[in-house]
Amino acid sequence: xxxxxxxxxxxxxxxxxxxxxxxxxxxxxxxxxxxxxxxxxxxxxxxxxxxxxxxxxxxxxxxxxxxxxxxxxxxxxxxxxxxxxxxxxxxxxxxxxxxxxxxxxxxxxxxxxxxxxxxxxxxxxxxxxxxxxxxxxxxxxxxxxxxxxxxxxxxxxxxxxxxxxxxxxxxxxxxxxxxxxxxxxxxxxxxxxxxxxxxxxxxxxxxxxxxxxxxxxxxxxxxxxxxxxxxxxxxxxxxxxxxxxxxxxxxxxxxxxxxxxxxxxxxxxxxxxxxxxxxxxxxxxxxxxxxxxxxxxxxxxxxxxxxxxxxxxxxxxxxxxxxxxxxxxxxxx
Amino acid sequence: xxxxxxxxxxxxxxxxxxxxxxxxxxxxxxxxxxxxxxxxxxxxxxxxxxxxxxxxxxxxxxxxxxxxxxxxxxxxxxxxxxxxxxxxxxxxxxxxxxxxxxxxxxxxxxxxxxxxxxxxxxxxxxxxxxxxxxxxxxxxxxxxxxxxxxxxxxxxxxxxxxxxxxxxxxxxxxxxxxxxxxxxxxxxxxxxxxxxxxxxxxxxxxxxxxxxxxxxxxxxxxxxxxxxxxxxxxxxxxxxxxxxxxxxxxxxxxxxxxxxxxxxxxxxxxxxxxxxxxxxxxxxxxxxxxxxxxxxxxxxxxxxxxxxxxxxxxxxxxxxxxxxxxxxxxxxx
Amino acid sequence: xxxxxxxxxxxxxxxxxxxxxxxxxxxxxxxxxxxxxxxxxxxxxxxxxxxxxxxxxxxxxxxxxxxxxxxxxxxxxxxxxxxxxxxxxxxxxxxxxxxxxxxxxxxxxxxxxxxxxxxxxxxxxxxxxxxxxxxxxxxxxxxxxxxxxxxxxxxxxxxxxxxxxxxxxxxxxxxxxxxxxxxxxxxxxxxxxxxxxxxxxxxxxxxxxxxxxxxxxxxxxxxxxxxxxxxxxxxxxxxxxxxxxxxxxxxxxxxxxxxxxxxxxxxxxxxxxxxxxxxxxxxxxxxxxxxxxxxxxxxxxxxxxxxxxxxxxxxxxxxxxxxxxxxxxxxxx
Numbered sequence: 001x002x003x004x005x006x007x008x009x010x011x012x013x014x015x016x017x018x019x020x021x022x023x024x025x026x027x028x029x030x031x032x033x034x035x036x037x038x039x040x041x042x043x044x045x046x047x048x049x050x051x052x053x054x055x056x057x058x059x060x061x062x063x064x065x066x067x068x069x070x071x072x073x074x075x076x077x078x079x080x081x082x083x084x085x086x087x088x089x090x091x092x093x094x095x096x097x098x099x100x101x102x103x104x105x106x107x108x109x110x111x112x113x114x115x116x117x118x119x120x121x122x123x124x125x126x127x128x129x130x131x132x133x134x135x136x137x138x139x140x141x142x143x144x145x146x147x148x149x150x151x152x153x154x155x156x157x158x159x160x161x162x163x164x165x166x167x168x169x170x171x172x173x174x175x176x177x178x179x180x181x182x183x184x185x186x187x188x189x190x191x192x193x194x195x196x197x198x199x200x201x202x203x204x205x206x207x208x209x210x211x212x213x214x215x216x217x218x219x220x221x222x223x224x225x226x227x228x229x230x231x232x233x234x235x236x237x238x239x240x241x242x243x244x245x246x247x248x249x250x251x252x253x254x255x256x257x258x259x260x261x262x263x264x265x266x267x268x269x270x271x272x273x274x275x276x277x278x279x280x281x282x283x284x285x286x287x288x289x290x291x292x293x294x295x296x297x298x299x300x301x302x303x304x305x306x307x308x309x310x311x312x313x314x315x316x317x318x319x320x321x322x323x324x325x326x327x328x329x330x331x332x333x
Numbered sequence: 334x335x336x337x338x339x340x341x342x343x344x345x346x347x348x349x350x351x352x353x354x355x356x357x358x359x360x361x362x363x364x365x366x367x368x369x370x371x372x373x374x375x376x377x378x379x380x381x382x383x384x385x386x387x388x389x390x391x392x393x394x395x396x397x398x399x400x401x402x403x404x405x406x407x408x409x410x411x412x413x414x415x416x417x418x419x420x421x422x423x424x425x426x427x428x429x430x431x432x433x434x435x436x437x438x439x440x441x442x443x444x445x446x447x448x449x450x451x452x453x454x455x456x457x458x459x460x461x462x463x464x465x466x467x468x469x470x471x472x473x474x475x476x477x478x479x480x481x482x483x484x485x486x487x488x489x490x491x492x493x494x495x496x497x498x499x500x501x502x503x504x505x506x507x508x509x510x511x512x513x514x515x516x517x518x519x520x521x522x523x524x525x526x527x528x529x530x531x532x533x534x535x536x537x538x539x540x541x542x543x544x545x546x547x548x549x550x551x552x553x554x555x556x557x558x559x560x561x562x563x564x565x566x567x568x569x570x571x572x573x574x575x576x577x578x579x580x581x582x583x584x585x586x587x588x589x590x591x592x593x594x595x596x597x598x599x600x601x602x603x604x605x606x607x608x609x610x611x612x613x614x615x616x617x618x619x620x621x622x623x624x625x626x627x628x629x630x631x632x633x634x635x636x637x638x639x640x641x642x643x644x645x646x647x648x649x650x651x652x653x654x655x656x657x658x659x660x661x662x663x664x665x666x
Numbered sequence: 667x668x669x670x671x672x673x674x675x676x677x678x679x680x681x682x683x684x685x686x687x688x689x690x691x692x693x694x695x696x697x698x699x700x701x702x703x704x705x706x707x708x709x710x711x712x713x714x715x716x717x718x719x720x721x722x723x724x725x726x727x728x729x730x731x732x733x734x735x736x737x738x739x740x741x742x743x744x745x746x747x748x749x750x751x752x753x754x755x756x757x758x759x760x761x762x763x764x765x766x767x768x769x770x771x772x773x774x775x776x777x778x779x780x781x782x783x784x785x786x787x788x789x790x791x792x793x794x795x796x797x798x799x800x801x802x803x804x805x806x807x808x809x810x811x812x813x814x815x816x817x818x819x820x821x822x823x824x825x826x827x828x829x830x831x832x833x834x835x836x837x838x839x840x841x842x843x844x845x846x847x848x849x850x851x852x853x854x855x856x857x858x859x860x861x862x863x864x865x866x867x868x869x870x871x872x873x874x875x876x877x878x879x880x881x882x883x884x885x886x887x888x889x890x891x892x893x894x895x896x897x898x899x900x901x902x903x904x905x906x907x908x909x910x911x912x913x914x915x916x917x918x919x920x921x922x923x924x925x926x927x928x929x930x931x932x933x934x935x936x937x938x939x940x941x942x943x944x945x946x947x948x949x950x951x952x953x954x955x956x957x958x959x960x961x962x963x964x965x966x967x968x969x970x971x972x973x974x975x976x977x978x979x980x981x982x983x984x985x986x987x988x989x990x991x992x993x994x995x996x997x998x999x
Contacts, residue, residue, distance in 0.1 A: 031888045082854045088864045098793040098812050107455050122773050123456050123789050125473040127431040140791040140809050143473050143491035146431050158809035159827050161492050161509035175848045176827035179509045179546040185567040188415045193581060194565050198421045213845040213882045216546045216568040222364045232860050234851040235882040236904045238569045238586040248859060253904040254922035256587035256605045272922045272940035274605035274623045290940045290958035292623035292639045305642035306958045308652045309971035318659030319974045326984030440788050456789050458806040460764040476806050476824035479764050494825050494842035512879040515841045518900040521748045525932065526914055527898050531754045549879045549901040555697045571902045571919040589920035589938045607938035607956045625956035625972045638975035641985045651992030
């Protein structure tokens, strides 16, 4: 799957300033540490200077700021990591799908519309009235409920479940085990027992979204749950019913978002952060990993709420003091 | 799937006091904000008064307390939200399953007992000696191990896995990706290596339970894990081996419950709360979202343990002070 | 599946000092509380003395320290719980798999190598060039991408997904819903939009590993993600790209580990702990449940960082004081 290129060809494609022989051929990308001859790597962080000095990489991508630090053949560019990523895509042709076309072991319901060059792997279940755009890939064992639509170039890895009527945009990636459009958690109490609130809203996922493995996104109760364009969601994230996530927001692993939360654009939600229900977070907010958000955030910025880690004995003393502080104050006030 | 009704028919069915023409027809439910003519909505919270004033809904369900706030056609009842939920069920006939009967692409082992009107979708695997009650629905790609039993009217969405001998009650809903009865996390150390403790207990799930997508509930080590009647569990929850969850307790998303925890009846466990092993929580306890419970709770009430969220710079100062407090005290004592 | 044994046979097999008639037959294992006649149980914790006095178990396994506490027939040994676990394995022959051999409803790609006595259940998808060692079991609905290898005696429960080229060692257990080798969460920002960093590293899982249900372990970005020998991972755990987990480390449920974290050997990571990216944890570290680890840990020991749980009103007072402390200090400095 590797297509070796000369660095002249790379610079012709991607730009940047080349220092060295344009006929030099590179055949793989690697980190500085694991590089071998013939590989291209990148340097963006002075802390890795020792690795830069020791590397066997044939070519280094770096920024003008650091270009003097190496005598190696190099490509100088403003955003070396992005450049490196583009080189990965140049060198590594997309792997062939394990399957081509529509498997005769897949189930296709009635009224299904299928675009050009679609791949449907064995044991996928495509229910009635599903729409699949061009170049869509549906992995083995996926389930697409009635009325689901999946936009062009989107790919569902194996064993993804999509409930009825969920709409997924173009160029979306959904990893294995994700569940899109399951019922929101809605119950009303009647004499001590919980009575299910039917979840008749939908789920709309925008374009260029990535959804991590085993992530769950619930459908709305009445109105729709909305995932904006360019949103990137890591593994094991839970998004509750009627949430709305703004464009280009990124959500790290293990985050939980309760129902009816509105998150703005370009936010960064750190791993295992938890956001309680019915609140708004404005644009450009960063939530630190592990923080609990229990109120609306109206000002952009970074927010944190985690107990600092200590050696256990020291933590114990601090916890006792904290509790004493609360009790003293409680008696006084 | 919508069956339009007159509001006279609705009140005949569900009770309540009608103010307006009983021949008025409603054909959908909606929130105040997204309502159009012909829809029925509800009002229970004074903070939504602006939405009430602006709504295009034809009928409002509300309580005696708020009935003066609108001149609209209305139904007055003590629990408007519950009433509204019942209207949803009246108007929205349960959707037809995507499949009917027993798919010839399902696998049925020997000694399987199947009740009346059961649906088994393609690629479901039903191992030997499974019992399925009347009106059970088994989604595509579900796996039911040997000896599993599923009570009447229960529904497993696609891609649920049920390990051997798990017993599920009546009228239970299990969402996609859930795993019932996998091995508990039990190991014993022998000279630095971990030796697996066989998990030979079972899992018994009561009646009227709902289990969210990608939730996992482990079987017991020796005795059974028990989920009481009417328990509602959201997505991505982990319930460890030998837990016992009391009737009508609700558990929000991303909660983790370690092994051998006993939770009482009618508890409410907030999202992402974590409960460590071998402790008891009495009846009618509420745990706030994100709290860690590390000791037994003997008194009903609400408990919280989360670091308050701050702007990051302020949090940093607080964290430093907290640590200083612990260190000072540590030196003194 | 039970094979009754005399306690003489048990002691011949496993050692220990027998006090009582070696011809006594036991036919099941149980906890002290649920024991009936004919069962063998164990006693290791003085807090369960009442259960010991009341038990109907025919035989008690206990330590020299506690051997005087019961007049029952007993086996005395240094590690009674480990001994008990071994008795479970003696008495309970491994259950027969629900299926034998290679199902004709499984998909086998080209170039697949299959060892002796392998079981592949219906609807499993084995892509091209997969290697399966001897005695491997692949559950129903599992997906193994191209180039995957699974070592001898390893077992994948139903509905596990393994991405291309993942290598799994010998004697590994993977529970249902787990996803091995999905893409790490890597994006680079270009003018406000996120550009996917191809994840071209791999995932290597050592020998004697257990992976819990719905756990996700990502492949590396450039280099491999590494799970050491003897590592035990509970349910719903997330391991990010390029992590390295040392031998014999145990990770409890709901833990999140961000990318490029290096965890040493014999660590114990408590439930729902969260470890942020790019840090090192040395050998023999214990992290308490619910703690956030945000910096490198160089010294072995136990570390904790959780807000102590209180009755909600008391928590509120403490939280207000904590915030006041931060604000006062913030103004002063």
